[in-house]
Amino acid sequence: MPELAEVEYYRKRWNPALGQKILEVKLHGEKRIFRQTDSAALASALKGQKLSSSETHGKQMMFRFTGDIWLGVHLGMSGELRFESAKYEPAKHDHLAIFTKAGAMVFEDARLFGLVLFAQSKSPPPWWSDLPPRINSEQFTKQYLIDSLQRSKSAPIKALLLDQSVFPGVGNWLADEILWQAELRPDRTFSNLSKTDVQKLWQTTREVCQQALNSIGEDMEAIPKGWLFDARWSNAGLCPKHKKPLTRETIGGRTSAFCPLCQK
DNA sequence: GTAAATGTTCGGGC
């Protein structure tokens, strides 16, 4: 489900547990989301500790606990976080539930493409420290974008936007939104973009991500007005600008929606 | 019953 703004929204759902002591951890340790983690070690290490802070970086979430604990959560395709009552009974797809007096931090993931990461160390683990620059950081300059994409000669820009090592947090709908707002067809290659196109791509990427964080990051329902987003999912697939039908085709391995009239 | 879903990783071809 989630891209950078939704990830930020879900991260905040565990805020009621800030400062709370962990009383119990219930988990489905054999599930795929624990494929890189010793789930039993995680459960025993968490007990008695307190949630101290949390952050997101693209689609990666990181929860800090006392005792030098780093808990990473990636929501994959269908994951979500909830906060439930202290006496909540985890359901079928609630693979991780961390109980405090105030309530339970729950990670639900039906399709199991999500991931739980765990480390106990003074310094940040590689899965948190080795991430590429955030899109809205100062390091994400136009030159950085050019340097990162220059090698790519034949891949469609849609596929490039989905590359998490360059655009952390951009997923299928944000990529379509960026390309629609930048008026660039998803099947263009980076090598044939003009200087103006590159400027537009860079600037629109930053703006769309920032606006998504500002709106959806606070409230999942708050989709900015006039975005492609609504037409992509709910409406009859009409371009919000002139109400003509959008094209849908698989580009970069994913269904892409774009307007053949405004995107060149 | 079939297809598709807001993600990532793997392997093969080039």
Added chain:
DNA sequence: AGCCCGAACATTTA
């Protein structure tokens, strides 16, 4: 070497 594509992963929903 490294780019690019398609398949695989597991489950629900239309």
